Amino acid sequence: MTRERIFLSPPHMSGNEMKYIQEAFDTNWIAPLGTNVDKFEEEMCEYVGVDHALALSSGTAGIHLALKYYGVGPGDYVFCSDLTFAGSCNPILYQYANPVFIDSEPETWNMSPIALEKAFEWAKTENKMPKAVIIVDLYGQSADYDQLLPICKKYGVPVIEDAAEALGATYKGKKCGTFGDISIFSFNGNKIITTSGGGMVVSNDEQAIKKMRFWATQSRESAKHYEHKEIGYNYRMSNICAGIGRGQLEALDSFVNKRKAINTKYKSLLSKLPIEFMPVHSNGESNYWLSVIVVPNNGIQDLVLKELEKENIEARPVWKPMHMQPLFAKCTFFSHYNILSETLFEEGICLPCGTGMSTKDVERVVSNIQESFKAVMI
Ligand SMILES: *Cc1c(COP(=O)(O)O)cnc(C)c1O
Numbered sequence: 001m002t003r004e005r006i007f008l009s010p011p012h013m014s015g016n017e018m019k020y021i022q023e024a025f026d027t028n029w030i031a032p033l034g035t036n037v038d039k040f041e042e043e044m045c046e047y048v049g050v051d052h053a054l055a056l057s058s059g060t061a062g063i064h065l066a067l068k069y070y071g072v073g074p075g076d077y078v079f080c081s082d083l084t085f086a087g088s089c090n091p092i093l094y095q096y097a098n099p100v101f102i103d104s105e106p107e108t109w110n111m112s113p114i115a116l117e118k119a120f121e122w123a124k125t126e127n128k129m130p131k132a133v134i135i136v137d138l139y140g141q142s143a144d145y146d147q148l149l150p151i152c153k154k155y156g157v158p159v160i161e162d163a164a165e166a167l168g169a170t171y172k173g174k175k176c177g178t179f180g181d182i183s184i185f186s187f188n189g190n191k192i193i194t195t196s197g198g199g200m201v202v203s204n205d206e207q208a209i210k211k212m213r214f215w216a217t218q219s220r221e222s223a224k225h226y227e228h229k230e231i232g233y234n235y236r237m238s239n240i241c242a243g244i245g246r247g248q249l250e251a252l253d254s255f256v257n258k259r260k261a262i263n264t265k266y267k268s269l270l271s272k273l274p275i276e277f278m279p280v281h282s283n284g285e286s287n288y289w290l291s292v293i294v295v296p297n298n299g300i301q302d303l304v305l306k307e308l309e310k311e312n313i314e315a316r317p318v319w320k321p322m323h324m325q326p327l328f329a330k331c332t333f334f335s336h337y338n339i340l341s342e343t344l345f346e347e348g349i350c351l352p353c354g355t356g357m358s359t360k361d362v363e364r365v366v367s368n369i370q371e372s373f374k375a376v377m378i
Pocket residue numbers: 057058059060061084085086087088136162164165185186187188198199
């Protein structure tokens with residue numbers, strides 16, 4: 001008999017989402033835009049600590065608009081974290097520009113300042129200065145901005161913070177999403193909060209948000225007819241999705257606490273095995289979106305993943321680095337001292353940590369991991 005599936009990070013509705021959706025129905029404000037969208041933007045500004053926000057159909061759309069705002073076009077260069085989801089860098093290709101990938105550092109697994117400096121020196125010599133640097137806050141942990149921002153500033157290049165996975169996380173007491181000149185969040189189905197699908201761009205740069213808002217609504221000029229001078233996109237969030245987002249945002253802090261508790265539980269139950277956890281940087285507080293472990297490099301990763309799948313538990317390897325993807329095979333890549341992202345891909349496993357998980361569920365995952373280790377340790 002197969003046991004009930006434990007998903008990696010399934011949606012978890014808190015209760016108030018329906019109230020906001022109902023309000024939209026009651027006023028027949030299903031579209032276009034509407035109160036939930038306006039309020040969700042305001043509430044996100046307040047939560048994150050930024051001045052302006054723009055609700056979108058996805059986080060990827062946000063990165064696309066930010067790149068466009070910084071004038072990224074055909075033949076340009078954009079630096080981007082290597083260890084990430086393709087949503088971070090696909091928009092570079094939408095603009096026919098060239099991604100350059102930057103390795104991780106061991107303390108946060110986020111962008112390595114060593115590799116970033118190497119990349120800038122290369123760019124200077126080769127006359128390939130990037131138009132923007134996309135820095136990812138991986139698995140809910142902030143990048144080390146005290147190291148990274150001064151380097152970007154020195155070369156005068158704007159930073160797009162990809163905080164898709166890091167809503168609710170902090171770095172030195174400030175929320176993720178406040179470190180980029182423009183920052184983005186994702187509300188895709190498996191993120192820490194979801195709108196069933198959606199994203200948000202935030203910034204203190206009012207002009208930037210205004211321009212991106214214009215592009216995101218098909219670049220409609222103000223006229224009584226439909227007048228267009230610029231290319232536009234259909235990138236806004238619906239009033240229904242924003243209603244879900246408002247309910248989710250109210251529950252976010254409790255979700256972070258729950259995920260942290262799951263992480264702590266995994267750490268204590270797995271402490272006897274030769275397993276390491278994704279390090280937690282002393283400057284930051286993760287939102288613990290996913291709990292990620294590193295296992296010894298002798299086929300154990302595969303064994304554990306197979307064992308968990310057999311037991312109907314969803315687990316995944318760490319992101320496959322972008323420089324290893326066939327799509328980006330021709331792109332330039334700068335490593336830390338040694339390449340770290342490849343090792344993390346070969347040895348890392350993301351464990352289920354949905355906020356609906358019970359202690360029993362966590363124990364079930366753990367006992368299956370212990371089983372797979374028994375098989376190799378005898
Ligand atoms: C999920 C994710 C995205 C893309 O967000 P969507 O809302 O799915 O478009 C971008 N970057 C990272 C790091 C992500 O995890």
